[in-house]
Amino acid sequence: MSQAERTALAAPRTPGRALWTLGLLRSELTVMFRRWRTLALLGVLAAVPVLIGIAVRIETGDGSRGGPGDGGGPAFLSQVTNNGLFLVFAALSATLPVFLPMAVGVIAGDSVAGEASGGTLRYLLVAPAGRTRLLLTKYASVLVFCLAATLVVAASALAVGALLFPVGEVTTISGTRIGFGEGMLRALCVAVAVAASLIGFAALGLFVSTLTNSGIAAMAATVGVLITAQILDTMPQLDAIHPYLFPHYWLSFTDLLREPVYWDELVRNLGLQALYAAVFGSAAWARLTTKDIGV
Amino acid sequence: MTDTAAATTGPETEPGPGAVIETRGLTKRYRGGQTAVDGLDLTVPSGSVFGFLGPNGSGKTTTIRMLMGLIAPTTGTAHVLGSPMPAAARTVLPQVGTLIEGPAPYGFLTGRDNLARFDSADPTSDPRTRRARVAGALDRVGLSAAAGKKAKAYSLGMKQRLGLAAALLQPRRLLVLDEPTNGLDPQGMREIRALVRELAAEGTTVFLSSHLLDEIEQVCTHAAVMARGRLLVQGPVAALAAGARGRLTVTTPDPAAAAGVLTAHGATGLVTEGDRVSADAPPGEVELADLNAALVRGGVRVRAFGVERASLEDAFVALTGEGFDVAG
Numbered sequence: 346m347s348q349a350e351r352t353a354l355a356a357p358r359t360p361g362r363a364l365w366t367l368g369l370l371r372s373e374l375t376v377m378f379r380r381w382r383t384l385a386l387l388g389v390l391a392a393v394p395v396l397i398g399i400a401v402r403i404e405t406g407d408g409s410r411g412g413p414g415d416g417g418g419p420a421f422l423s424q425v426t427n428n429g430l431f432l433v434f435a436a437l438s439a440t441l442p443v444f445l446p447m448a449v450g451v452i453a454g455d456s457v458a459g460e461a462s463g464g465t466l467r468y469l470l471v472a473p474a475g476r477t478r479l480l481l482t483k484y485a486s487v488l489v490f491c492l493a494a495t496l497v498v499a500a501s502a503l504a505v506g507a508l509l510f511p512v513g514e515v516t517t518i519s520g521t522r523i524g525f526g527e528g529m530l531r532a533l534c535v536a537v538a539v540a541a542s543l544i545g546f547a548a549l550g551l552f553v554s555t556l557t558n559s560g561i562a563a564m565a566a567t568v569g570v571l572i573t574a575q576i577l578d579t580m581p582q583l584d585a586i587h588p589y590l591f592p593h594y595w596l597s598f599t600d601l602l603r604e605p606v607y608w609d610e611l612v613r614n615l616g617l618q619a620l621y622a623a624v625f626g627s628a629a630w631a632r633l634t635t636k637d638i639g640v
Numbered sequence: 641m642t643d644t645a646a647a648t649t650g651p652e653t654e655p656g657p658g659a660v661i662e663t664r665g666l667t668k669r670y671r672g673g674q675t676a677v678d679g680l681d682l683t684v685p686s687g688s689v690f691g692f693l694g695p696n697g698s699g700k701t702t703t704i705r706m707l708m709g710l711i712a713p714t715t716g717t718a719h720v721l722g723s724p725m726p727a728a729a730r731t732v733l734p735q736v737g738t739l740i741e742g743p744a745p746y747g748f749l750t751g752r753d754n755l756a757r758f759d760s761a762d763p764t765s766d767p768r769t770r771r772a773r774v775a776g777a778l779d780r781v782g783l784s785a786a787a788g789k790k791a792k793a794y795s796l797g798m799k800q801r802l803g804l805a806a807a808l809l810q811p812r813r814l815l816v817l818d819e820p821t822n823g824l825d826p827q828g829m830r831e832i833r834a835l836v837r838e839l840a841a842e843g844t845t846v847f848l849s850s851h852l853l854d855e856i857e858q859v860c861t862h863a864a865v866m867a868r869g870r871l872l873v874q875g876p877v878a879a880l881a882a883g884a885r886g887r888l889t890v891t892t893p894d895p896a897a898a899a900g901v902l903t904a905h906g907a908t909g910l911v912t913e914g915d916r917v918s919a920d921a922p923p924g925e926v927e928l929a930d931l932n933a934a935l936v937r938g939g940v941r942v943r944a945f946g947v948e949r950a951s952l953e954d955a956f957v958a959l960t961g962e963g964f965d966v967a968g
Contacts, residue, residue, distance in 0.1 A: 368767055372760040380748055464744025468806065471708045471740070472761035473733035479761075637711035 369474055373486045377452070383490070386448040387497050393444060394436035394502035401425050401432075402509045429506025430515055430525070433532045434602065436502035437495070437539050441595050445494055446571050449543050452490045453550025454567035456483040457633065459560035467638050476634045480551070484626065487547045488540075495540040499532060521604040531601055538598040542614060545591040545621025546571065552629040555636065588613075591621050658686045660814050660845045661707060665716035668702050676702040678869040680716070684847055684862070689840045691856035691877065692849040693956065694866035700849045701741050703866070704818055708738055721813060734764040737807030737815045742822065743799040747792030751783055751802050754791055758806045765810060777805040782831060796823030804832070808839075815839060816847045821855060833859050853956060865959055872959045888928075889918040890935065891944035901938040905931055921947045 377383050405426050421438060424431040457480070460466035469479060506512065515528035523531070550567040557563050571592075577583055578590045587593050594614030600607040661684035668677040677699040684690045694700050705711045707718055709726030718725045723732050745754045755774040759765050765773075778787045781801040786794065791802065800823050807815055820836070821829040836859050840846050850856055856863055857877060864874035873880060888907065892898045898917045899910055905926075907919035922931065932945050 368760040368763070368765075372757050376746070376749065376757060463746065464742070465746060467705075467708075467710055467740055468738075468744055468758055468803075469761045470710060471733055471736070471738045472758055473709075473729050473763075474761035475730060475763070478763070635712075638705070639711060 369478065370482045370485055373482050374489060377486055377490065378493075383452065386451060387494060390440060390444060390448060390494055390498050391501040393440050394432055394498060394505050397422075397436055397439060398425070398432055398502070398505035398509050424516070425506065426510055428515060428528075429508075429510035429512045430503070430528050430532060432506030432510070433499050433502040434535060434599070436498050437535060437598070438596065440498050441539055441542065441598075442575065442592070445491075445498070445539070446543060446546050446592075447568055448494050449487065449491055449547055450550050450567040450571055451564050453487045453547045454554050454564035455560040456487055456551055457554040457629075458557050458563035459554075461558040461638070462560045470638060477630065480555075480630055480633050483554075484548065484551055484629075487551060488544065491543040491547055492537070492540040495536045495543075499536040503532070515602075517604040518599065518602050519604040523604065535598050535601050538601060538611060538614075539595075541618060542595045542598065543618075545618040545625070548622040548625040548629070549591070552625040552632065555629045555632040558639075589617070591617060593617070659719070660684050660686045660688075660721060661690075661847060662719040663703075663707075663716065664718075666703070666706060666713050666718055667715045668699075668706060668711065669714045675869050677706070677713075680866075680871050682864060682871060682874065684845065686845055687840070687843065688862045689836060689846045689848065689860045691860035691863035692847060692866070693851070693853070693856055693863055694849075696851065698866040699869040700866055701818060702869075704740055704816055704847075704849065708733070708736070708740065708816065710740075730763075734762055734810065735813045737810070737812040739800075739803045739807050739817045739820055741818050743803030745791035745794070745799055745802050748790060750788050750790055751778065751794070751798075751805075752787040754802060755806055755809060759809050762810070773809050774805075777808045780808055780835065781805045797825060797828050800824055801828070804835070812844055814845045814847065818849045819851070820848065821850070821852065829855070865956060867959070887918045887948045888921045888931075889916060889944070889946060889948060890940075890942060891916050892935075892940050892942050894940045897938060898935060898940045898942075901935050901940060902931075905934060915943070 401422065421431045421435040425435055457466070460469065470476065474482075513525055514522050515525065515531070516522050549570060550563075553567045553570070554563045557566075574590050574592050578587055578592055594610050594617060597610035597614045600609075600611055661682060663680050663682045666677060666680040666682070667675070669675045680699075680703060682703070692700055692703070702711070706713050707720055707725060709729040712726065720728075720732050721735060725732060745751070746757065749757065752774055755777060756770060759770050759774065760767070775784070775787075778784050781804045783798065783801045783805060786798060791799065794802065800820070804817070804820060807817070815836075817836075821832050824832060833855065836846055836848065840861075848856070848860065860877050862875065863877050863880055865872045865880075888902075890898050890902070893915055895912050895915055895917050899912055902910060902917065902919050905922075907922065909920040911918050922928070928945075928947065932942065935942055935945070
C-alpha cells in the first residue's frame with residue numbers, strides 16, 4: 346500500500362512516464378470535429394451520394410433500365426437502380442479521385458501550418474506538447490479524418506440508396522451472387538480500403554504542412570501535388586513511374602467485390618501507402634523537430 | 641557605464657545554485673547573416689522579478705524563444721531551472737508558465753476550451769483536476785465572466801488575460817511573460833502588476849520583458865537591458881538607477897552667467913532652457929553647497945538649486961544613447 350502511495354505522490358511530476366498520454370489526441374479530435382470547416386467538408390462529402398442518387402433516379406424515373414451503361418460515369422453507376430447498395434461503391438468511386446483527397450489535403454495541409462500561422466504552435470510546444478508527440482497526434486487525427494470522411498460518404502450513400510432504390514442480394518463483379526448481409530460487410534471493407542488509400546497522401550500533406558507557416562499555402566500545395574499526381578497517372582508516356590504514384594492503385598478497392606477477392610492490387614496499394622507514410626512521415630518528423638519556431 | 645556594469649549580480653562563470661535562468665555566450669544568427677542575439681550572459685536569480693528591457697528589435701523575444709526551446713541557439717548554452725535547454729524541455733517546461741510575443745488563442749474555441757486544449761498538451765497535467773484548474777486560472781485573471789465566449793470575440797486585453805491564464809494553469813516555478821500588459825487598459829495593467837507581485841510573493845520567479853520602464857521600475861527587483869542583440873547591463877533595479885547620474889538643475893534669471901560659473905567648475909552636459917540651466921550631476925566628492933556658494937559669489941541670483949534623482953529611463957538612455965521605442 347505504501348508503495349502505491351509513493352507512486353501516487355511521485356506521479357504528477359514525472360513527465361517521462363506520462364509522455365504518451367492520449368489527452369492531446371483526444372483534444373485534437375475534439376477540436377477538429379468541432380470546427381465548422383471540418384463539418385462543412387464532411388457535409389459536402391455527404392452531399393455527393395445524394396446528388397448521384399437523385400440524378401440516377403431522375404434519369405431512370407421513366408422506367409428505363411440502367412444508367413449510361415458501363416462506358417460512362419463512375420463505376421457501378423449502372424447497377425444502382427437494381428440495388429441501392431451499389432450507390433455506396435459508385436459514390437466512393439466518384440469521390441476518391443478528387444473530393445476525398447481534397448478534403449484530406451485541406452485537413453492535413455492545415456494541421457501544423459495552421460497552428461503555426463495562428464501562433465498556437467508555440468503555445469502547444471511550450472506546454473510542452475513535444476514535437477514528436479504533436480506530429481504523431483496530428484497524423485493520427487488526419488487518419489481518423491480519412492476514415493470519418495470515407496464512412497460519411499458510405500453512410501450517406503447507403504441511406505440514399507436504400508431510400509431511392511431497392512436493396513437485396515449483390516451481384517459481384519465476378520458474376521456470383523452474395524447475400525445482402527455479406528454485401529454490407531463488403532461495403533464496409535471497401536470504405537476501410539478507400540480510407541487506407543489516403544494514408545500516403547495524408548503523410549505527404551503533413552510533410553508539406555511542416556514546411557510553411559501559412560495554412561492556406563500548405564493546403565494549396567498539398568492539393569496541387571494531388572492534381573499533379575493524378576495528371577501524371579493518366580499520361581501513358583510516363584508508364585514507368587505510374588506504380589510509384591500514390592493514386593495509382595486507388596481504384597483497387599473494386600477487387601473487394603470479386604468472388605473470390607482479388608488481393609494483388611489491394612496489397613500493392615497498401616504497400617505503396619505504407620511507403621509514402623514512412624518516407625513523408627520521416628521527412629515531416631525531421632523537419633518539425635529541427636525547425637525554428639519563429640512565429 | 642562601467643560602474644553600472646559592476647552591479648551585475650551572481651558569479652561570473654559557474655552557474656549559480658540560485659539562478660533560475662543562466663545563459664553563457666548565447667548567440668542566434670539567422671540565415672541571412674543577421675545576428676539577433678550576440679553572446680548573451682544572463683543570470684536570473686531565483687525568487688526575483690526580473691525585468692528584461694530593450695527597444696523593439698533588440699533581441700528580447702529571440703532570447704525568450706531560445707530559453708523556451710522554440711529556436712535553437714547558433715552557439716552558447718542556456719540553462720533553465722538548472723537543466724539545459726532545449727534538451728530538457730520535457731522536464732523543464734511543465735514548471736514554466738509562458739506568454740510569448742502576444743496571446744494566440746484558437747478563435748473558434750471558448751476561453752475555457754482554449755485553456756483545456758493547452759492544458760491537455762502538457763503530458764504532466766492531470767485531466768481529473770483540469771476543470772478546476774481552468775476555472776481557477778480564469779478567475780485569477782478576471783476572465784470568469786467571459787469564459788464561455790468564443791476567443792475571436794475577445795478584445796486584445798482579454799486575449800492577453802487568457803494567455804496569462806494559460807501560464808497559470810499549474811503552480812509554476814518560473815513565469816516568462818513577454819510584454820504582459822500589452823493591450824491592457826490602465827486598470828488592467830494595475831491588476832496584472834498586482835498579480836505579478838502576488839505570484840512573486842508566493843515564490844515564483846517572474847521573468848518579464850517590457851518596453852515600459854516605469855512598469856519595470858514598479859514591479860521588478862532586477863533588470864537587464866539589451867540593445868542590438870547585446871546585453872548592456874544587468875543587476876538589481878536600485879543599483880541600475882543609482883548608476884545613472886542625476887541632473888543638477890539651477891533655476892535663475894541669469895542663465896548665461898550660471899552656465900559660465902558651472903562650466904568653470906567642471907560641469908558637463910550643459911543645457912539651458914529659458915531660466916533653467918541643467919548639467920550632469922557632479923561626482924560624489926563635490927560638495928553641492930560649495931557649487932551653490934560659487935554661483936552666488938559669481939553674481940548669479942539663484943531661485944532653485946538641486947539634483948534630480950536618476951530614473952531607470954535616464955539609466956537606459958545613458959546606456960543605449962537613444963530613446964526607448966527606437967527600433968534597434
